[in-house]
Amino acid sequence: MPAASLLTPFRAGGAGLPDKDRPTADWIARLRAGYSIDPEIDRVLTRKLELREGPGYDPVPLSRLCDGMRSLLAGRLDTPFDLDNVRWLSGGASKLQMAFDLVWDQPDVGPSRTPMVLRMEPAASVVETSRLQEFELVKAVGAVLPAPPCYWVDAEAAHFPYPAMIYGFADGVTKPSGKASNVSGFGTGFPPDLRAALSGQFVDHLAALHRWDWQNAGMRSFDIPASGRQAVERVLEKWARIWEEDVNEDIPLFRLGMAWLRDNIPELDRPSMIHGDYRTGNFLYTEHDNRITAWLDWELGHPGDPHEDLSLVTLAALGNYAEDGKTFLVSNLMPQDAFFEAYEKASGISVNLKTLRYYRAFSAWRAVASCVASGYRVAHLGKSHQDIVVNWLMALGYSLLEDLRRILEEEI
Amino acid sequence: MDIRPSLQIQVAIKAMEQTVLPAVDPGNTIALEQAGLVLAALRVLEQRVPLWRAYQRDELRRLILLAGEMEDAREEGVEELSALAASARRLLDSADAEAPELEAAVIALRGAVGRLLASRDHVHRTPLGKLVLAAAKVQLERERAWLVPFGFEAGSSDVRPIEEQLGIL
Numbered sequence: 302m303p304a305a306s307l308l309t310p311f312r313a314g315g316a317g318l319p320d321k322d323r324p325t326a327d328w329i330a331r332l333r334a335g336y337s338i339d340p341e342i343d344r345v346l347t348r349k350l351e352l353r354e355g356p357g358y359d360p361v362p363l364s365r366l367c368d369g370m371r372s373l374l375a376g377r378l379d380t381p382f383d384l385d386n387v388r389w390l391s392g393g394a395s396k397l398q399m400a401f402d403l404v405w406d407q408p409d410v411g412p413s414r415t416p417m418v419l420r421m422e423p424a425a426s427v428v429e430t431s432r433l434q435e436f437e438l439v440k441a442v443g444a445v446l447p448a449p450p451c452y453w454v455d456a457e458a459a460h461f462p463y464p465a466m467i468y469g470f471a472d473g474v475t476k477p478s479g480k481a482s483n484v485s486g487f488g489t490g491f492p493p494d495l496r497a498a499l500s501g502q503f504v505d506h507l508a509a510l511h512r513w514d515w516q517n518a519g520m521r522s523f524d525i526p527a528s529g530r531q532a533v534e535r536v537l538e539k540w541a542r543i544w545e546e547d548v549n550e551d552i553p554l555f556r557l558g559m560a561w562l563r564d565n566i567p568e569l570d571r572p573s574m575i576h577g578d579y580r581t582g583n584f585l586y587t588e589h590d591n592r593i594t595a596w597l598d599w600e601l602g603h604p605g606d607p608h609e610d611l612s613l614v615t616l617a618a619l620g621n622y623a624e625d626g627k628t629f630l631v632s633n634l635m636p637q638d639a640f641f642e643a644y645e646k647a648s649g650i651s652v653n654l655k656t657l658r659y660y661r662a663f664s665a666w667r668a669v670a671s672c673v674a675s676g677y678r679v680a681h682l683g684k685s686h687q688d689i690v691v692n693w694l695m696a697l698g699y700s701l702l703e704d705l706r707r708i709l710e711e712e713i
Numbered sequence: 714m715d716i717r718p719s720l721q722i723q724v725a726i727k728a729m730e731q732t733v734l735p736a737v738d739p740g741n742t743i744a745l746e747q748a749g750l751v752l753a754a755l756r757v758l759e760q761r762v763p764l765w766r767a768y769q770r771d772e773l774r775r776l777i778l779l780a781g782e783m784e785d786a787r788e789e790g791v792e793e794l795s796a797l798a799a800s801a802r803r804l805l806d807s808a809d810a811e812a813p814e815l816e817a818a819v820i821a822l823r824g825a826v827g828r829l830l831a832s833r834d835h836v837h838r839t840p841l842g843k844l845v846l847a848a849a850k851v852q853l854e855r856e857r858a859w860l861v862p863f864g865f866e867a868g869s870s871d872v873r874p875i876e877e878q879l880g881i882l
Contacts, residue, residue, distance in 0.1 A: 318824070389743050550820045551827035554849040560830070561837040618865060687743065689750045696863035699856045706849050713837050713846060 321546065322682065324350045336542035338535050339603070341522050345431045346539075350546060357683030358424040361462055363387050366399050366419055369461040373453060380406040390418065396600075397421045397686050400470055416470035417452065422463040425684035427675045427691055429543070430600035432456050432464040433522045438602045439468060441518040442574070446506040447471075447584075449595045471595035473585030490621055491581075491633055498591035500635045501643070506596060507579060507614070508648035511607040515574035523604065529569030532604045537562055540667040548674035549681070558666045558705050561713065567656040569606045577601025579610045580619050581632045607650055612660035614640065616668075618700045658708060665704040672698035722759045729755065757862045767879045768859065769815035770805060772852070776822040777801050779848045783829075788841050790832060794825040854878065 319328045329350050333343060367384050374382055382405040390398040399419040407413040422432065436454035443450065450469035458464050477495065491499065516525055526532035541559055548555075576583075576599065583598045613619065615631045623630050631637050641652045676695040680688040729752040737748050780798035783791045801818045804810045826845065836842045857866060858875035866872060876882050 389741070551823045553823065553826045553830055553845045554853075556827050556830040557837050557842055557845050557849075560833075560835060560842070564835055564837065687747060689747050689754065693750055693754070693863060696860040697865045699853065699860050700865045702849075703853050703857060706846070706853055709837070709846060710850070713842060 321353075321549070321678065323354050324546075332542055332545060336538040338539045338542065339524050341431045341434055341524070342539055345429055346542065346546065349425055349429050352424070353682065356424070358685050358688075360686065361397070361421075363389065363399060366421070366461065367401075369455075369465070370401070370419065370467070373455055373460040373467075374403075374405075377453060378405065382406075385414070386416075396426065397423055417467055418449070418470050419461075419465055419467050421461055421465035423685040424463065425679050425682065427671050427679055427685075427694070428600060429675070431522065432466045434520070434602070435600045436466045437520040437522050438574070439466075439599050441515070441520055442510065442513070442596075442599070442602075444518075445509045445513045447593055447595050448599070449597070471585050471597075473587045473594040475582055475585060478588060493624070495591060496630070496634050499586060499593065500640075502593045503584070503632070503634055504640065504643040505647050506584075506593065507576075507610060508644055508650075510576060510579075511573040511610070511648050511650055513574055515604070526572055526604055529572050529606070530566060532572035533566050533569060533606060536603060536605055536609075536667075537566075537663075540670045544670045544674050546674075547670075547678040549677045552669070552673070552702065554702060554706055554709070555666065555669055557713075558662060558709060561709060562659070562663055562666060565659055565712075567606065567608070567653070567659050572604035573607045575601075575603055575605040575607070575609050577603060577609070577613075579614060581634065606656065606660065607648070608653065608656045608660040609663060611641075611644065611652060612657055612664040613668075615657075616661070616664055616701070617704055618697060658712075662705055662708040662712075665701040665708075668701050669698045669705065672701065718762055719759070722755055722762070726752065726755045726759065753862075760862060761859065764875065764879065764881065766812045766815065767881060768855070768875070769812055769819060771855065771879055772819050773801055773805055773815055773822070775848065775851060776819065776826070777805070779826065779844065780822070782844050783841065786840050786844065788829075790829055794822070794829060797822050797825050 319325070329347060332350070333347060338346075367387060370384055382403060385402040385404055387399065387401040390400045397420070399421075401417055401419070403413075403415045403417050405413060405415070407415060420432075432454055433456040436451055436456075439448050440451040442448050449471045452467045452469065454464075454466040455461050456464050477491065515523075526535060537559075544555065544559075576596070578598050578601050579596075583596060584593050585595045585597065586593045615637050617629075619633075620629055620631045621633050622628065628636055631640050634640075635643075644650070645652055672694050676691045676698070679685050680692045680695075685691055729748065734745075734748050734752060737745050739745060777798045780791070780794045784795055797818075801822060804814060804818050829841070830836050830845065833839060833841065854872065855875065855878055857872045858878055860866070861872065861875075
């Protein structure tokens with residue numbers, strides 16, 4: 302064992318550094334003051350820090366969630382109801398999901414058996430987001446592309462252990478039945494005929510989202526940015542703050558990327574609504590007709606530049622090669638050029654390659670914050686229902702860092 | 714004492730493969746996924762645990778080098794980093810330094826570099842930024858090679874095996 306004097310310089314929390322496992326009120330206040338972000342997101346991140354020293358995630362039995370559902374529905378429905386076929390859903394790496402059938406007298410419909418999903422945060426997530434914003438967004442966006450119907454939200458965890466929302470269970474699969482993929486839909490391969498059927502829908506839905514007049518869709522939890530530039534600045538600052546809050550082993554390249562991104566924000570006239578995680582693995586399709594039935598995981602939705610979604614779609618780490626071993630398919634669906642051409646035609650929005658490059662760097666950068674920084678903190682503190690999944694996904698962060706490095710190497 | 718980590722990992726892998734995984738209820742998809750990941754994590758540990766100390770020593774050497782380059786470039790504000798690098802050199806020279814101590818030194822040095830970058834406006838335009846970018850290339854080659862078993866490198870033919878990079882073959 303080396304002498305203590307050799308170790309002293311390296312002790313955690315030394316030299317006035319914050320103990321991130323035990324955030325102080327002063328540190329939280331400084332973080333809030335130092336980063337200008339959407340007020341609802343500030344509330345969510347602050348809540349995360351205030352609860353950080355509390356218990357890790359304890360398994361929540363299905364019976365507890367059923368009790369929560371009964372409590373919530375008792376206040377919302379005037380007629381009898383029952384919960385049936387209650388079970389866990391796996392899939393996403395950040396949220397707990399319970400599927401069930403609600404047997405009820407559905408307003409304007411009559412006696413129904415409606416498949417639903419309760420989506421709840423664990424004690425902390427790799428992606429800390431607002432259930433209220435997600436609920437409002439999914440509810441509203443169904444007007445322009447397939448999204449699950451939304452029923453109720455418990456934003457303050459009045460009925461459930463953590464904030465939760467309830468939406469309709471959509472038919473379909475994320476990958477061909479019987480086919481393996483890596484966690485959370487990464488690495489899903491589609492055969493050529495299926496790719497042909499899905500690609501057009503993939504593009505059309507994205508175009509519809511980016512053309513959508515979201516500012517007049519009644520989503521009160523979203524603060525409307527004063528300008529396109531402010532929309533982008535808020536997003537950058539959000540992820541910069543998350544990095545400070547969560548990272549354990551700092552990554553100098555990440556900070557270099559942060560500086561470059563802040564300094565090179567592209568012009569944006571009108572912020573679109575961005576999905577934030579638009580990729581294979583986040584849509585359901587029915588196998589008998591290859592129709593996309595629902596886009597999922599809207600929690601990262603925010604006002605921003607459409608190129609942000611385009612860049613994630615085309616991230617190298619999220620695609621694969623076609624059967625010829627040479628043609629790279631973005632989001633495992635289609636060659637990049639074909640994707641851009643179809644998107645421009647469907648949306649009327651021109652793809653600016655310089656802006657796209659910026660958002661390639663941004664998408665890789667912010668995904669690193671999520672995978673590596675938040676992934677570390679969540680798994681280390683035992684805050685989720687699947688720390689082992691979260692830990693596994695940290696490895697993706699290093700592939701994404703390489704994407705970021707290559708762009709910065711050419712730009713700097 | 715023969716109960717070594719290598720043997721423990723080996724028998725844990727076998728238990729997961731032959732006894733635990735086959736017994737998991739196929740309808741419990743969360744349990745199935747996590748049990749599969751436990752097995753995968755054990756396999757990674759089997760390959761990587763023997764290399765961890767060499768990996769940390771390699772990274773610490775390069776961080777010390779980076780600190781030296783910053784001093785040579787007469788960058789302002791490098792005092793904290795220089796002091797930590799000096800301590801890290803003594804640690805590397807100590808025959809008793811174990812992996813956790815090396816880890817702590819790596820984390821401290823990375824943090825100091827990060828604070829230096831955060832303190833500069835437009836740091837990407839400075840010589841400091843270029844030094845960090847160059848160092849990142851080598852660092853990421855190591856990290857990506859280490860993480861190949863996790864399956865996120867799509868056709869990563871550009872990544873040399875970690876054993877080769879660490880000079881262990």
